[in-house]
Amino acid sequence: MISSTSETILLIQDLHASVEDQQILHGVNLIVKEGEIHAIMGRNGSGKSTLSKVIAGHPSYNVLSGSIQFKGTNILELAPEERARIGIFLGFQYPVEIPGVSNLEFLRVATNARRKELLKSELDTFEFEDLVKERLKIVEMDPAFLERSVNEGFSGGEKKRNEILQMALLEPAISILDETDSGLDIDALRIVASGINKLSKPNSATILITHYQRLLNEITPDFVHIMADGQIIKTGNKDLAVELEKSGYDFIDKNTEDKEIAK
């Protein structure tokens, strides 16, 4: 799906960021173009989730320097809701439970916020129900989950399906899916992965943050990046993930050591 004329959706340059006065990102560079699927792998604490939160605009994370551009526009000044509306979607590693807030109502309000941005008409309750029922099929989700509170009492797998359902409704330009595969059994992983594949469009892009290659067996990435110490230290194709799975993160350490020696 990649072509040389593809538009750049996300451009991250020399991004440094911190949370609670602790610097986590030490100069991240990343270019994501239309139609591309990127995978970011790396150990716990390497900065993968931080990167996703910073892109989405989480208020606890501070950008110290560097830039993030979405389709040529600097987004660092935008509030999280504005970033979401222009088409940036974060699939949460731990989707938040919100007791008392109906999942259906939440999905409708979110969908309409995005539709408004896209200059599409807002959907009333009935119109939205038709849309959501159709999109539920993508993640093979039971409509009963619409009647419940947002993520409340959902199993790990159900929560992740609900995330992909939101992605299906919001039709983002870029989806950053933070460990969408964690906590999923094999069947749920296939369903979620097939949902993501169905939603990949020539004019959108996906970043998969994952620890394991098993997700990448289901969704073939165009690029695999390895993060360590708040930087992307290696970029390759899907074979890099295979290599990583085979030899573990030790080879990164070796790699890093080599780099340091070279310095």
Place this chain on the structure above:
Amino acid sequence: MNSSAICEEWLSSLPPMQGYLKKEQSIGRQSLFEHGMPSNKDEAWRLCNFNRLNSFLSLPIVINNKNVSSKLKYIPEKDKDRERIIIDPNGNPAKNIIPTNGIEQLNDREIEENLGKIVKSTNVKNDLSVSLNQASSSELLALKVKSNMKESLEIVIPSIEGNSISTRIFLLIEEGAKLDLLQVFLGNTNSTQNHLIEIKVESNVELTHGLISLGEEKKSSSICTLAVQQSANSKYSLNSIHHGWDYARFEPRIIQKEGDASTNIKGLQVTKSKEQIATHSQIRFEGPNGKLDQLQKAVASEYSHSIFNGSIEVPQKAQKTEAAQLSRNLLLSKRAKIDTKPELEIVADDVRCTHGATVSQLQDEELFYLLSRGIDNKHANSLLLQGYYDEVVSDFPQSAWKWNFIEKLIKDINK
């Protein structure tokens, strides 16, 4: 003027004792005369805003004053299957009732046998809330709900601008009856209202009681004492909302006379500006196998003060009692204040009683989750508040929605 002088002046301003509540008036006035107003040394009144409390004594009390009319504000249309009574402090409220199947007025003998007994059995010392009402109530709404009652009941009590009113209600829910009762208190500018409600719940009764208490205008205050006596095998569910009062005090007191009954209480009080709203609940089990599930929620914003005092008494004879009390509070401003205190007195040794209290803020992670889906800050906060209220609000009967209190609870807090 100090509060005891205000109290004496108020007592002397009351009309002579008369009518069929004469005896009650005498009890209330005597008690006030002896004890006067409480001070912050009285544990039950320790946190009370006494300036606000004094407004109950400074505003003229409406007793048979034909010059004062209760201009009714907008009241939504009544439901087809719900009998509605609007209480006018100037007239006998019972006159408004169209006798229907299953609902009757109590006769004099029944009133004599029952009135005041339940509230007296709650044994509250220096019972100011009750004394104020007894001293000044001149009319009584006393109804009997029979087992063939088919409709539900709505009792609306509006306030009168610039005045103080006292209302007295007695309900006898007869054996085997099932009633859905909705009560609505409405505030008005510079007004107070004081309610004393006694409900005798006989055996095999299922009573669901919704209470919407909205002080909608400036300087409105409300005191409500609700004394309920449950017989064995009865089921009583109370859902209450208090909001918008400068000062409000709600005292639900429930006695399971023989144990073996079930009580469900869900309360919500939402305060803003400099309001003070307090709930002092008392639940007593006088026999074995009683069940209680109590959830008290509060949201305090701006400079407001929210108080909950939850007493549960389980004496020796109340073995196998199962009681759970939870106080959950949302503090939305640094200047707002929440006081919450469980008070469990357990003598019986074979019981299961739990209690807990939490104070928190709106969760940042919940908010970020909603924002990250493109929902704007204000709408996201509304959703979170609505979610917080839901646990209490969702149990109200459908016909309560027409009072639009949920919208108000959200709009007033999420400015």
